[in-house]
Amino acid sequence: MMRLVLASFVCLLMTKIAGAVPPDTPKRPVTDTYHGVAVEDDYRWLEDWNAPDVKAWSDAQNAHARAFLDKLPHVDAIRKRVTEIMSAKTIAYMGLEYRKGTLFAIKREPPKQQPFLIVFPAIDALDKSRVLVDPNVIDKAGTTTIDWYVPSPDGRLVAVSLSKAGTEAGDVHLYETSTGQEVREVIPRVNTGTAGGDLAWLPDGSGFFYTRHPRAGERPEADLDFFQQVYFHKLGTPTADDRYELGKDFPRVAEIQVEMDDPTGQLLVTMQNGDGGEFALYLRSPDGKWQRIAEFADRILQGTFGPSKDLLLTSRAGAPRGKIVRIPVAEPRLDRAQTVIEEGPDTIVTSFYHAPPGVVATEKRLYVMYQLGGPSELRVFDLNGKRLPGPQQLPLSSAGGLTKLEGDGVLFSNTSYLAPPAYYRFHADSGKTEKTTLETRSPVDFPGVEVVREFAVSKDGTKVPVNIILPKGTKRDGKNPALVNGYGGYGVSLTPTFSATRKVLLDQGVVCVVANLRGGGEYGEPWHLQGNLTKKQNVFDDFAAVLKHLIDRGYTSADRLAIEGGSNGGLLMGATFTQHPELVKTVISHVGIYDMLRVENSANGVFNISEFGTVANSDQFRALHAYSPYHHVKPGTRYPSVLFLTGANDPRVDPMQSRKMTARLQAAASADLPILLRTSSDSGHGAGTALSERIEQTVDVYAFLFQQLGIEYRAK
Numbered sequence: 001m002m003r004l005v006l007a008s009f010v011c012l013l014m015t016k017i018a019g020a021v022p023p024d025t026p027k028r029p030v031t032d033t034y035h036g037v038a039v040e041d042d043y044r045w046l047e048d049w050n051a052p053d054v055k056a057w058s059d060a061q062n063a064h065a066r067a068f069l070d071k072l073p074h075v076d077a078i079r080k081r082v083t084e085i086m087s088a089k090t091i092a093y094m095g096l097e098y099r100k101g102t103l104f105a106i107k108r109e110p111p112k113q114q115p116f117l118i119v120f121p122a123i124d125a126l127d128k129s130r131v132l133v134d135p136n137v138i139d140k141a142g143t144t145t146i147d148w149y150v151p152s153p154d155g156r157l158v159a160v161s162l163s164k165a166g167t168e169a170g171d172v173h174l175y176e177t178s179t180g181q182e183v184r185e186v187i188p189r190v191n192t193g194t195a196g197g198d199l200a201w202l203p204d205g206s207g208f209f210y211t212r213h214p215r216a217g218e219r220p221e222a223d224l225d226f227f228q229q230v231y232f233h234k235l236g237t238p239t240a241d242d243r244y245e246l247g248k249d250f251p252r253v254a255e256i257q258v259e260m261d262d263p264t265g266q267l268l269v270t271m272q273n274g275d276g277g278e279f280a281l282y283l284r285s286p287d288g289k290w291q292r293i294a295e296f297a298d299r300i301l302q303g304t305f306g307p308s309k310d311l312l313l314t315s316r317a318g319a320p321r322g323k324i325v326r327i328p329v330a331e332p333r334l335d336r337a338q339t340v341i342e343e344g345p346d347t348i349v350t351s352f353y354h355a356p357p358g359v360v361a362t363e364k365r366l367y368v369m370y371q372l373g374g375p376s377e378l379r380v381f382d383l384n385g386k387r388l389p390g391p392q393q394l395p396l397s398s399a400g401g402l403t404k405l406e407g408d409g410v411l412f413s414n415t416s417y418l419a420p421p422a423y424y425r426f427h428a429d430s431g432k433t434e435k436t437t438l439e440t441r442s443p444v445d446f447p448g449v450e451v452v453r454e455f456a457v458s459k460d461g462t463k464v465p466v467n468i469i470l471p472k473g474t475k476r477d478g479k480n481p482a483l484v485n486g487y488g489g490y491g492v493s494l495t496p497t498f499s500a501t502r503k504v505l506l507d508q509g510v511v512c513v514v515a516n517l518r519g520g521g522e523y524g525e526p527w528h529l530q531g532n533l534t535k536k537q538n539v540f541d542d543f544a545a546v547l548k549h550l551i552d553r554g555y556t557s558a559d560r561l562a563i564e565g566g567s568n569g570g571l572l573m574g575a576t577f578t579q580h581p582e583l584v585k586t587v588i589s590h591v592g593i594y595d596m597l598r599v600e601n602s603a604n605g606v607f608n609i610s611e612f613g614t615v616a617n618s619d620q621f622r623a624l625h626a627y628s629p630y631h632h633v634k635p636g637t638r639y640p641s642v643l644f645l646t647g648a649n650d651p652r653v654d655p656m657q658s659r660k661m662t663a664r665l666q667a668a669a670s671a672d673l674p675i676l677l678r679t680s681s682d683s684g685h686g687a688g689t690a691l692s693e694r695i696e697q698t699v700d701v702y703a704f705l706f707q708q709l710g711i712e713y714r715a716k
Helices: 002-016 052-069 075-086 502-507 525-529 537-552 568-579 604-612 618-627 656-668 691-708
Strands: 030-034 037-041 092-099 102-108 116-120 130-133 144-151 157-164 170-176 182-191 199-201 207-212 229-234 243-246 254-261 266-273 279-284 290-294 300-305 310-315 323-328 338-341 359-361 365-371 376-382 397-404 410-416 422-427 432-439 449-457 463-471 482-485 511-515 561-566 586-590 641-647 675-680
Touching: 037 618, 052 656, 052 675, 052 691, 075 502, 075 691, 092 144, 092 397, 092 410, 092 432, 102 144, 116 144, 130 157, 130 170, 144 199, 157 182, 157 199, 182 207, 199 254, 207 254, 229 254, 243 279, 254 300, 266 300, 279 300, 290 300, 300 359, 310 359, 338 365, 365 397, 365 410, 449 537, 463 502, 463 537, 482 537, 502 511, 502 691, 511 537, 537 561, 537 568, 537 618, 561 568, 561 691, 568 586, 586 691, 641 656, 641 691, 656 675, 675 691
Parallel strands: 376 397, 482 511, 482 561, 561 586, 586 641, 641 675
Antiparallel strands: 030 037, 092 102, 102 116, 116 130, 144 157, 157 170, 170 182, 199 207, 207 229, 229 243, 254 266, 266 279, 279 290, 300 310, 310 323, 323 338, 359 365, 365 376, 397 410, 410 422, 422 432, 449 463, 463 511
C-alpha cells in the first residue's frame, strides 16, 4: 500500500511541474509546545532527507525550478557572458605559507574545477612553481577539494585535508614536497563542516598534533560530528595507535585550533565553544604537560607565540574592540599580563578556520590587522607596541593574507570592490611596500564605476554603513534596479571584495550595494552583541533601514529592488521579506536558515546556540519565535518572488530549512510570482563547489534577477 501511495504522490508531483504551478505539498501538522506556547508545523515531514517522499518532492521542486529558469529571456546570452568571465584563465593565489626558503600557495586557475596546491622557491620565482596537489587530477568529476593544508617546518612534507562534494568531511593525506607523491598513512576524520579541523607539526617533522572527531563505533552516530579532541600521530605508525592528548572534558561543540612554536616545542591550543566567540586556551610543554591559561570568562580570543619566549594574546577583557597583551610562556598567568597595544577606536581582527592570522610577531615587529567598519588595514608596531610606518592601502579596501617571512618582513594581500586582490611585500628594514607577481589579473575592469559610502539610520538611531557600487553619473531618479547584500552575524565583517561577475550586473545598470549590519564585527564586539541572541531583530531593522535609505535617496525603488544573502544572510533574507514584503521586488537566498525553532535539532545547529539562542530558554524562545521567518509567513500576503538555493550535502545549514520554507511560502503567497527551490546534488554550503556548478548557479541567479526586475539583457 505504501508503495502505491508513494507512486501516486510522485506522479502528482511530476504532473504539476509541467506548468507554472509548483508541486503540491501535503500538510502533515505536528504541534509542539514551548513554554506554554503551542506551535503548529505543517511541513515537519520535509526534514527527513532519508524518506523517499522527501526526495521525490525535492526532485519535483528542482524540475519545477528548471522549467522556469531554463525558459527565462536571454539565458543563453547570460550563460555565455558569465562563462566567459568565470572560466577565463584568471589566476588567483591564496593561503600562502612560508617554510625555510619555500613558498606554498593555493592557486585558482579556471577553467579547472577546483583550486590546487603549488610550491615555488621565492616570491619572484613564480615561473618556477610546480603543482604539488591537484584535486582535478585526483577526481576527474571535479568534486574533491582542498579544505586546508599545513607544511612541515622544513617544508619537506605537507599535510592536506581533502573532502568531496561540499561535505567538508576531510581526511588528511601526506605528500612529499620534492616529488608531489602521496606518502605514508591517511588520517581519517580530521575535518568536518561542523567543527572544522587543524594540525600542527612537531619541530622535527616526525609527527603532528591534530584535531580528531569520533570514528564509527566510538560514539553514537548522532555524535560523530561533535566531541572534537586533540590527538598526536607519529609518522609511520597506524592511526589506531595515535595518542590522545586533550579534549575529553571539552564541550560537545568544541572547535579547536592548534599552533606549534618551533624554537621551543610548545603547543598552543585554542578551543572555541561553538560559534559564539567564547574561547579557552591551553599550553603544552615539550614534556607533555598541559595547563589551561585562559577560560571563557577571561575574554581571550586568540594567541600566538612571540619572539622572546612569550605569548601574545588578543584580549577583550575591558576592551571590546581588542587589545594585545603579553605573558611569558614559562609562567603563563593572565594576572601578570602586560598590555602591549592598548584598545583603540578600531577593532583588532581575529581569525579561525585556517583564515590568515590577524596578529603576526616577527623578530622585531608586530603586524596587526584592524577592522574599520567594513574596510580593513594592516598596521605595524615594534615589540613594545609603538606604531611604526607601515603598508599603504587602497581606499575602501580590505587587507588580509598576512604571511610571515624570514626576518621581519611579511606578505599581505589587498583588494577593493574595484581592484582585484594582489599580494604585497613589506620590507621592514626599508619601510617600503612593493607589489609582487602574486596578483589576480581580472578578465574585466570597471572604468567609470565608483564606490560611494553612506550611512542609513536604523530604527533605534544606529548609523549603518552602506557601500554603493554604481556607474559614475547614475541618476537618482528611483528608476535604477538595485541588488543589496547583507549578513549580520557571528561577528563576521563584510569587507570590500572584488567580484569579476559584478561586471555583468553593472553593465545592465544594476546598482550593487553591501550593507555592514549589526551582528557583524565591523565595529567590535559591541556591534556583534547588539545583533545576536535576543537582540537579533536589530539586524533586520538595520537592513530594512538600508533598503529605505536607498529608496529615499533615489538610488532605486521598491519595485526595482532585489536582495541577496546566504547562510545567516539567508535568515536575513527570510526575515526581511516576511517583515517587509512591500520593500523588495525579488529575493535570492542561498543555504539559508528559516525555521529558528528547529535549528538546534540539526547537527551543526547546536554549534549556533551561542549565536541565536535555544528554545529551552524562555526569553530566547520568545525572541526566536518573534522573528523566525518560517513562522511568520501569512496566507494571502503579496510576497516578492524568491529563488531559494541549497546544496544537498550542506554540513552547516540543513537543507531541510530551504525545503520547509519553500513549501510554506508556496502555499501562502497570493501573487502570481515564482517561489523556486534549486537544490544542487553535488555541493554543500559553498566550500568546494566545482566551477561548473558555480557558473550554473550564477547564471540562474542573474537570469532570474533580470527577468524579475524588468531588465532587458544587453550583451556587452
